[in-house]
Amino acid sequence: MKLFLAPIQGMTIACYRNAFARHFGNIDAYYAPFIGLSDTKNISNLLLKDLLPEHSDSSINVVPQLLGNDGALFKKFALVISDLGYREINWNIGCPFPMVTGRKRGSGILPYPDMIKKFLDTACSDSSYTVSVKMRLGLKDPEEGFRVMEVLNEYPLCKVIIHARTGNQMYTGQVDLEAFKALAGSCKHEVTYNGDIFTYADYLRINSCFPAVNNYMLGRGALTDPFLPSVIKGHDIPSANKISIVRNFHDDIFNFYQSRLSGSKHLSDKMKEFWDYLHVHICTDKKLLKKIKKCHDSSQYIELVNQLFDSAEWIE
Numbered sequence: 190m191k192l193f194l195a196p197i198q199g200m201t202i203a204c205y206r207n208a209f210a211r212h213f214g215n216i217d218a219y220y221a222p223f224i225g226l227s228d229t230k231n232i233s234n235l236l237l238k239d240l241l242p243e244h245s246d247s248s249i250n251v252v253p254q255l256l257g258n259d260g261a262l263f264k265k266f267a268l269v270i271s272d273l274g275y276r277e278i279n280w281n282i283g284c285p286f287p288m289v290t291g292r293k294r295g296s297g298i299l300p301y302p303d304m305i306k307k308f309l310d311t312a313c314s315d316s317s318y319t320v321s322v323k324m325r326l327g328l329k330d331p332e333e334g335f336r337v338m339e340v341l342n343e344y345p346l347c348k349v350i351i352h353a354r355t356g357n358q359m360y361t362g363q364v365d366l367e368a369f370k371a372l373a374g375s376c377k378h379e380v381t382y383n384g385d386i387f388t389y390a391d392y393l394r395i396n397s398c399f400p401a402v403n404n405y406m407l408g409r410g411a412l413t414d415p416f417l418p419s420v421i422k423g424h425d426i427p428s429a430n431k432i433s434i435v436r437n438f439h440d441d442i443f444n445f446y447q448s449r450l451s452g453s454k455h456l457s458d459k460m461k462e463f464w465d466y467l468h469v470h471i472c473t474d475k476k477l478l479k480k481i482k483k484c485h486d487s488s489q490y491i492e493l494v495n496q497l498f499d500s501a502e503w504i505e
């Protein structure tokens with residue numbers, strides 16, 4: 190069984206992936222947040238900075254992701270990225286945001302299988318890299334996914350990751366396990382399940398529905414409980430050790446942003462995103478968490494976070 194970390198824009202950038210691997214591990218591949226395809230003459234290092242070898246720990250397996258609907262641009266970017274040492278390049282046809290879908294990108298391309306075919310004709314025409322796809326069940330209706338899968342089955346994709354929601358559902362509502370099962374069953378490629386695995390019980394329940402699926406991608410569940418991959422893989426550690434591990438993880442990320450971001454407000458605001466996920470399993474004085482949420486100064490932030498870690502307990 191393989192576990193993948195889902196891309197979460199703004200969170201799972203190189204420093205996060207490196208620190209995650211160092212402190213928690215048990216992830217077979219880290220999918221990087223998408224880079225939007227753009228018709229630039231030169232693909233600059235700034236555009237690819239999250240993937241540059243000097244930022245990304247070479248001992249972990251990272252899969253870059255591209256978002257767009259132009260196969261020639263995908264190929265152009267994929268060739269430059271494969272020169273950096275990456276083999277698998279993921280195509281995002283799942284992003285649900287109206288600014289993206291309105292331009293027939295992300296899940297907005299799912300109602301147009303002919304566009305997907307045209308895209309893949311070019312995107313899959315070079316053997317320097319292999320293409321994987323991260324999709325949703327459809328944009329509006331799971332019926333759309335079946336027509337897309339007929340097209341995907343014609344190409345030599347290395348993997349198809351399915352988030353078991355439609356684009357219109359965004360990130361809310363139930364995952365549709367029945368529709369996932371039918372879509373996964375119609376796929377000739379290796380399938381990865383994605384969506385709403387927040388606990389070990391969620392994993393067991395979903396895993397029991399799909400005995401033929403061996404790959405799982407965790408997003409928000411791994412960000413709220415970074416020990417979840419180790420629990421799923423059977424390598425859990427005692428609860429009493431968890432806070433100090435999370436503290437070291439936090440400090441690595443804080444140190445990274447401190448060296449990159451200018452301005453105390455900027456730094457404390459960035460770190461607050463981290464707590465949006467991490468507070469869930471931390472038992473502490475709720476007032477401390479509220480103060481962290483309200484704080485706009487990095488020295489005050491560090492003081493509060495130290496108080497929190499000194500007194501907190503990890504709740505399973």
Ligand SMILES: Cc1cc2nc3c(=O)[nH]c(=O)nc-3n(C[C@H](O)[C@H](O)[C@H](O)COP(=O)(O)O)c2cc1C
Pocket residue numbers: 195196197198221222223254281283284323352360383384385386406407408409410
């Ligand atoms: C804030 C946020 C940012 C995301 N960014 C990306 C992204 O860059 N690329 C992508 O394929 N999916 C992105 N996703 C979707 C996740 O990778 C994942 O498919 C989704 O959250 C469902 O999995 P989960 O329930 O395990 O979180 C994002 C999700 C969230 C909540």
